[in-house]
Amino acid sequence: MPPIYDEVAPPRGRSNPASGGEAKFMCRWRAWWKGLPALAVVAALAIVFAREPVERNLSARAESLLSDIGESWARARFDGRNAVLEGEALSEEARIKVRGEIARLFGVRTVEDRTTLLPERRPFTFGAIRDGNRLRLEGYVPSNYARRRIAEAAAEMAPGVVVTGEKELVRARGVPAGDFIGVVAFGIRQLAKMQAGRITISDDAFSIEGRAPDFATYDALEVTVRSELPGDFKLARFAVLPPAVSPFIWSAAREPDGVTLSGYIPLGDARRALLDMVRAAVPGAAISDQLRLADGAPPTDGWLKAVSFALNQLGRLPGGKVSLSGTTIAIEGTAPDFAAYDALAGARRSVPEGYTLTRFAVEPPAANPFIWAVQRGVNGLRLTGYAPSEDAKRLILDAVRGDFPGVPVSDEMRIASGGPAAEAWVAATSFGVDQLSKLRTGAVRGNGTTLSVTGEAQDSAAYTTVQAALSQPIPRGFGLQADVRPPVVSPYVFSMRKDADGLTISGFFPSPDEHQRLVAAAKAQFLGAPVNDVSALAQGAPQGFATAAMAAMRELARLEAGEARFDDAKLKLTGTALYAGAVASIHANLATALPPGFALEVTLDVTSRHEAVDHAACQKSINELLDKGTIVFKGQGADIDPASQGLLDHVAAAAASCPDTLIEITVRQPQTTPALASARAQSVTQYLAAAGIAPDRLFIGGRPALAAQTPEAGAGAAGIQLIVR
Known part of the structure; x- marks a missing residue:
């Protein structure tokens, strides 16, 4: 552009000396105006290109x-x-602050405030x-900055966690004083310790809930939340559940200085109620509370009832x-006395509903001496004394009811320690009860490891069975004392019957020893005849019965056939005598x-005359008799023992069957003097003569020539020979 110059106008009123000069001036002004648009474009370009850097800066x-x-x-x-402010402020003070600070910024001309609250x-x-691996954010944040920082904290919580809800966080006023972002980040760090949980911030109140995976985490969470919560915030609720345990165990043990509580306690207010129960059950005891909260408990109301039941029993058990x-209960310890033990044992029947007493290991007080008894009387059975355990006692009661069906049982037996082992006690007592079941009246008694069985048998068969059982070894570790008596019978009958088949013994006999002596004597005196013993032992015999029975048996042995029968103290002898003189x-x-005191009735017949036999048959009969029996004498004298009269009566009967023979009687006993031998031979001779053998047929040995002419004669054990001539 050509330079523009400004012309000086001539003074007013004065004309241009030449009209050509004015025309020239007007021509230049038109040329300057034509350059203005270009100048404006240049200026606009300069402004545009200079403004953008300023705005960016x-x-x-x-x-x-x-x-x-x-x-x-x-x-x-x-x-x-010129600045234009935009955004949503948390407060009017923040808007004022921002306006002032931007207005003071170097280079700012004006500030237009378009912010809102x-x-x-x-x-x-x-x-x-x-x-699990998902984390959701919800609620309000004071700013985008806070939103971003919270999202960053959430993303760093744990590997693989997916964060949602970040964009839905709503900015709002009303954020509590303090480090809001810090408390949110603190809460997220606590959530990182649980697989599931929740934090909630409401104004300045912080709450956390969830379930800890283990007790170490639970303890760490509780300590951290309660002690490290950022300032200006308060803990409104700590609802983190401890881990669930199974089984849910709890125990209380009495120590010399108080009560120690161990195990777990349900959530809620159970601890306060539990401590009150301890103080009531064991007044004045110091309480060592080692319980820790845990989940997995049975319903709290029922659990507290079961704990109350258990603590009431603990109050009776020093050291228990x-x-x-x-839902199972165990009680163990040592009862200080029988009253406490009885109360504890009785409490087993009042266990709270829903719970079971599975272990009752309470040691009863010691008994010294350790005695017990099972007694049978007319009114039933009575159990007294001590048993070593509840189970042992129950087994004996079962045995008693099994052996005595329908019989009334009075159980006065208590549980005590200090006795035999329970298993051995049960075995020994059961053995005694089994014998008692066969007695009409009696008792089984124990003292330590000694068992006694006494009483009267129900009948003879029962007596025999009991005696057989008592003769066997009883349960190991026990000694036995027995006094079992035969049954009492009335009338007391006893019979011995002799016939062609032998001797039959029936009825009752009072003593085993005397009964054995009677049977042994019968076998000897009845010359080997079969003895059929069907008698039984029984009490009730009259005084002197055994002596009377032996006397009756001796006389019965003299008969050809007959019966001796006792009816109480009356003896009746019937039968057939071998010769007439025998009756008297x-x-x-x-x-x-x-x-x-014994009455006697004798009714005897006499056998008819014996059939005659020859010499040899007569000798044979006598020999057989002397082989089966023995002629004995009283002591060292020559008088014939009454036990030999039966043998001699039968010898007399045999001799009577050969009336035409002579009978030589010889005593050949090495230890006998000739005089005594002669006297004994003379006694035999006299007895046979009294039995009806003609005296002139009898002579005492001493004629060897005559003896040599006869068959060999029987001598018997006593060395008595009777030779038929």
Whole structure:
């Protein structure tokens, strides 16, 4: 563009000396006006290209300023050097602050405030919920900065956790004083310790809930939340559940200085109620509370009832222990006295509903001496004394009821320690009860390891069975004392019957020893005849019965056939005598031998005359008799023992069957003097003569020539020979 120059106008009123000069001036002015559009374009371009850097510079400086003063919620937009403020402020003070700071920024010409206030929220809430590998954020945040920082903290919580809800967080006013971002980050760090949980912030109140995976984590969470919660915030609720345990165990043990509580306690207010129960059960005891909260307990109301039941029993057990495992109860310890033990044993019947007493290991007080008894009387059975355990006692009661069906049982037996082992006690007592079941009246008694069985048998068969059992070894470790008596019978009958088949013994006999002596004598005196013994032992015999029975048996042995029968103290002898003289002899012998008080009735016939036999048959008969029996004498004298009269009567009967023969009687006993031998031979001779053998047929040995002519004669054990000539 050609330079523009300004002309000086001539003075007013004065004309241009030449008209050509004015025309020239007007021509130049038109030329300058034509250059103005180009000049405007140049100016506009200069302004445009110079404004953009200025706006960028101011925007960057304004953003940095807002960040430095903590008001990043605001944004500054520039039109040249004129600022336009936008954003949602948390307070009017923040808007004023931002306007002032931007206005003082170097290079800013004007400030236009288009900011608004965020809506206020009361309460100002925020929540974070973790469910496995998912974390959801919800609620309000004071700024985008806070949203970003919270999202960063959530992303760092644990590897693989997916965070949702970040964009849905709503900015709002009303954020509580203090480090809101810090308390949210603190809560997220606690959630990282649980697989599932939730934190909630409501104004300045912080709450956390969830379930700890183990007790170490639970303890760490509780300590951290209660002691490290950022300032200006308070803990409103700690609802983190401890881990669930199974079985849910609890115990209380009495120590010399108090009660120690161990195991777990349900959530809620159970601890306060439990401590009150301990103080009531064991007044004045110091309490060592080592319980820890745990989940997995049975319903708390029922659990507390079971604990109360257990603690009431603990109050009776110095040094004892009670425990719960799930819904089972255990009680153990040593009862200080029988009253306490009885109360403890009785409590077993009042266990709270839903619970079971599975272990009752209470040691009863010691008994010294350790005695017990099972007694049978007319009114039933009575159990007294001590048993070593409840189970042992129950087994004996079962044995008693099994052996005595329908019989009334009075159980006065108590549980005590200090006795035999329970198993051995049960075995020995059961053995005794089994014998007692066969007695009409009696008792089984124990003292330590000694067992006694006494009483009267129900009948003879029962007596025999009991005696056989008592003769066998009883349960190991026990000694036995027995006094079992035969049954008492009335009338007391006893019979011995002799016939062609032998001797039959029936009825009752009072003593085993006397009965054995009677049977042994019968086998000897009845010359080997079969003895059929069907008698039984029984009490009730009259005084002197055994003596009377032996006397009756001796006289019965003299008969060809007959029966001796006792009815109480009356003896009746019937049968057939071998010769006439025997009838009076038998009666006289019995009248003399029977003890005082016995009545006697003798009814005997006499056998008909014996059939005659020859010499050889007669000798044979006598020999057989002497082989089966023995002629004995009283002591060292020559008088014939009454036990030999039966043998001699039968010898006399044999000799009577050969009336034409002579009978030589010889005594050949090495230890006998000739005089005594002669006297004994003379006694035999006289007895046979009295039995009806003609005296002239009898002579005493001493004629060897005659003896040599006869067959060999029987001698018998006593060395008595009778030789038929």
